[in-house]
Amino acid sequence: MALGPDSDPLTELSELRRDRGSVFTKSRGEIYVSDPVLAKEILANGEGLFREHSDFFRIRTGMFAPRSAQVEIGRTARVLLRRHAVDHADELPALVAKLAPRSEWPDAGNRLVYEHFRPALIGDAPSAALRETVDQVVERAVLAGARDRWSWLARHRFRGRVTRVLCAELAARRARPAAEPADLLDVVARAAAEGTPEADLAEVFLSCLFAVAGSIGFLLGWSIYLVGTTEPAHSSWVVREALRLWPVAWQFGRTPSREHRLAAVTAKPTDEVVVCSYLVHRDPAHWSEPDEFRPGRWATGAGQEAFIPFGWGPHACTGAGVATQVAETLVGLITSAYRLGVTAPSARPQVSAALAPPRFHLRLEPVSA
Numbered sequence: 599m600a601l602g603p604d605s606d607p608l609t610e611l612s613e614l615r616r617d618r619g620s621v622f623t624k625s626r627g628e629i630y631v632s633d634p635v636l637a638k639e640i641l642a643n644g645e646g647l648f649r650e651h652s653d654f655f656r657i658r659t660g661m662f663a664p665r666s667a668q669v670e671i672g673r674t675a676r677v678l679l680r681r682h683a684v685d686h687a688d689e690l691p692a693l694v695a696k697l698a699p700r701s702e703w704p705d706a707g708n709r710l711v712y713e714h715f716r717p718a719l720i721g722d723a724p725s726a727a728l729r730e731t732v733d734q735v736v737e738r739a740v741l742a743g744a745r746d747r748w749s750w751l752a753r754h755r756f757r758g759r760v761t762r763v764l765c766a767e768l769a770a771r772r773a774r775p776a777a778e779p780a781d782l783l784d785v786v787a788r789a790a791a792e793g794t795p796e797a798d799l800a801e802v803f804l805s806c807l808f809a810v811a812g813s814i815g816f817l818l819g820w821s822i823y824l825v826g827t828t829e830p831a832h833s834s835w836v837v838r839e840a841l842r843l844w845p846v847a848w849q850f851g852r853t854p855s856r857e858h859r860l861a862a863v864t865a866k867p868t869d870e871v872v873v874c875s876y877l878v879h880r881d882p883a884h885w886s887e888p889d890e891f892r893p894g895r896w897a898t899g900a901g902q903e904a905f906i907p908f909g910w911g912p913h914a915c916t917g918a919g920v921a922t923q924v925a926e927t928l929v930g931l932i933t934s935a936y937r938l939g940v941t942a943p944s945a946r947p948q949v950s951a952a953l954a955p956p957r958f959h960l961r962l963e964p965v966s967a
C-alpha cells in the first residue's frame with residue numbers, strides 16, 4: 599500500500615484492518631492481530647503456541663532471565679512504587695503548581711512524573727554522577743522525539759556513559775548486604791541471579807525508568823490533552839478513555855513457538871505476531887464511536903472485553919494499578935484547581951515504540967481567579 603504525505607503508521611494499520619480483516623500480514627513476517635478475543639488468547643498463551651516473554655524484559659542480547667527474577671522485579675517494583683505514591687501524595691499539588699501559568703507538553707508531564715518518582719527510582723541521596731546521568735536519560739531518551747535530536751555518534755557515546763555509571767552503581771548495590779530494597783536500582787540488583795551481567799540489569803532498570811517517566815508521563819499527557827480539548831469529566835473516566843483511544847503501549851510482539859493458524863493466516867516461528875492494542879481498542883464491534891473521546895462511556899463497564907492497555911495474561915503490567923492511580927490523581931488535581939487552555943500546532947500523535955501525544959501548550963488559569 600502506498601502511503602500519502604498525510605499517512606501515519608496508525609492510519610495505515612486502520613486501513614489494513616478495514617481492507618484485510620482483523621488478522622493481517624503487514625509486511626513479510628509481520629502479522630497484526632486486532633481481534634480482542636484472539637489478542638487475549640495470544641497474550642495468555644494457554645496452549646504454549648508462542649515463546650514465553652513480554653516486551654518489558656527484552657534486552658539487547660535476548661530476554662532477561664530467569665522468569666523467577668522477572669516476577670520478583672515486577673512484584674517488588676509494584677510494592678515500592680505504590681508505597682512511594684502513598685507516602686508522597688502530599689507533594690503532588692506543589693509539582694502541579696509549577697505547571698502554571700504555561701507549560702510545554704508532553705515533556706512537562708514526563709518531567710513531573712519523573713521528579714515525583716525520582717527517589718523511588720535512584721534513592722533519596724544519589725551520587726552526583728548517578729543523578730546527572732539518569733536526569734540526562736530522561737531528557738535525551740525518554741521525552742518524545744528526544745532521540746532524534748542527537749546524532750548516532752552522540753547517542754552511542756551517551757549510551758556507553760549511561761551503561762558505565764549504572765553498572766558501577768548496580769555492582770555496588772549487589773555487594774551490599776541484602777536488606778529491604780530502597781529504590782528500583784535495589785529491586786533490580788537484588789532480584790538478579792548470581793552471574794547476571796550488570797549490563798543486563800542496567801537495561802532492566804532503564805525499562806523501569808521508561809515505564810515510570812515515559813509511560814506514566816505520556817498517559818498524563820494524553821489525559822490532559824484530551825480533557826483540555828473537550829469537556830471536563832471524572833478523572834478516572836478521562837484516564838481510562840485516554841488509555842483506550844491512545845494506548846501508550848500500542849503493540850506487543852510475540853514469537854510463535856511452532857507453526858499454527860491465526861484466523862486465515864499461517865504464523866511461523868520466523869514471524870513476529872503483533873498484538874495491536876490501538877486496533878483492539880477501536881474495534882467497532884465492541885465500541886460505539888470508537889474514534890471519539892467519550893469519557894462518559896466508562897460510567898458503565900461496557901466494552902471492557904476489548905481493553906488491553908496493560909497487556910493481558912501472565913505478562914500483564916505489574917505497574918498498571920499505580921500508573922492509573924497516579925495519572926488519575928494528577929488529572930484530578932489539575933482539572934479541579936485550574937481552567938485548562940490547550941493549543942496544539944498539530945493533532946497528530948508522536949508515534950514510536952510508545953504512543954505519545956502531540957506537542958501542545960497548556961495554559962492554566964486558577965478557577966478562583
Ligand code: HEM
Binds near residue numbers: 817847851
Ligand atoms: C502508563 C503506564 C504503563 C503502561 C501503559 C504499561 C504497559 C505495559 C504493557 C502493555 C505490558 C505488557 C507487555 C507485553 O505483554 O509484552 C507491561 C508489562 C510490564 N510492565 Fe508496564 N506499563 C506501564 C507502567 C509500568 C510501571 C510504572 C511499571 C513499574 C516498573 C511497569 C512494569 C511492568 C513489568 C515488570 C512488566 C512485565 C510483566 C511480565 O512480563 O511479567 N509498567 N506494561
